[in-house]
Amino acid sequence: MTSPAFTPAFTLAHADALVRFPEQRVDTARRTIGYRRAGDRHLLTMPIVMLHGIGSGAASWVRQLETLGENHPVLAWDAPGYGQSTHVEPVSPVASDYADALSDWLDALEIERCVLVGHSLGSLIAGSFAIRQAARVAGLLLLSPAGGYGAAPAHVREEKRDARLAMLAELGPQGLADKRSANMLSAGAGEDAREWVRSIMARIDPAGYSQATHLLANADLASDLTHFKGRVAVAVGAEDTITPPAACELIAKAANVNLQVIPGAGHAGYIEAPVRYSALIEAFAAQCKQSKGAMQ
Structure with missing residues (x-):
């Protein structure tokens, strides 16, 4: 059953709700990272860090910022x-390039350890970070994870990569959003959720999307996970x-975990079914916190 803490009315549309969580940025030694945050007053509670997918961005997590920010x-x-x-x-980056950027960002924000949530392509980055800096990952929650094509034959990787790049070149961000x-x-998703996904996808930077396409072709999440011995959960929408x-x-x-299947949800389930996904993230974070307490 869904916890009463995750039965919000969501009276504001996604775009209106986002105003509460303005864009912020931090400069690391190697780059600038933009982000959004909630729950700053809970400084002693383990942070939840969320990584979006290839056609998305930080703004896509607005409902989780609303709900989870009450406790974390x-x-x-x-x-x-x-x-x-x-x-x-790199023009053709690998997952560790993004994992290094994640490490730099967490360092800049003085976050030593966190619950890491990756959606789709974000799961590739989360997995790579976890095997390199396992001590900083209290738990790894993968939502509709992209597996990557790194284990596939070279011609398959190239075909998948080039087809996506050709679509971007043909359609541009707005056309890609309209089509994909x-x-x-x-x-069964509501129109507000549909418009929010379209809006965020239309904002992608073609150069950044192209690099992420190479990441998708180069990565192998399953291989990375075999080397991570920490707490992991994997969930997917039944309609994904x-x-x-x-x-x-x-x-x-x-x-080495059981897959959790969320009824009625698609690929971006956390956008169309935010109550269920926030409850899932909250429950996982609670398990990670309990495990931390047991180790102390």
């Missing part, structure tokens, strides 16, 4: 090449057609 510091970044965040250096955003949600349950089952198996 919550931070959502714009990945390198998104929003105000500067790009990673509906695939992010289930058939982009990273469907069968694909996410392979990721869960690599992490």
Whole structure:
């Protein structure tokens, strides 16, 4: 059952609610990272750090900033090449390039340890960070994780990469949003959620999206997860057609956990079903906090 703490009315539309969580930015030694945050007054509670997918951004987590910020510091970044965040250096980056940027950002904000939540492409970054800096990850929650094509034959990786890049070149950000955003949600998603996904996807920076496309082609999340021994959970919407349950089952198996399937939700389930996803994140964070207490 959903906790009473996660039954908000959500009287404001997504864009109106976002005003409460303005863009912030921090300069690290190597780049600028833009982000949004909530719950600053809870300084002694373990932070929840959220990483968005390839066609998204920090703003997509507005409902989680609203709800989770009541009990936790919550931070959502714009990945390198998104929003105000500067790009990673390689033209064809790998997951560790983004993991290094994540490390620099957490250092700049003086966050020593956190609950890390990755959605879709964000899961590739989260997984890479976790195996490199396991002590900083209290728990790893992967929502509709992209597995990456790093384990596929070279011609498959190239075909997947080049097809996505060609679509971007042909359509541009707005055209991409018009054509692809509906695939992010289930058939039952509300119009406000649909418009929010379209709006965020239309804001992508083509150069940043291109680098993220290379990341998707180069990464192998399942391999990374076999090397992480910390707490992991994997969840997917039952109506997800982009990273469907069968694909996410392979990721869960690599992490040696059971896959959680959220009824009625699509790929961006945390946008269309925020109450259920916030409850899922909250419950996972509570487990991580209990584990920390048991170790002390």
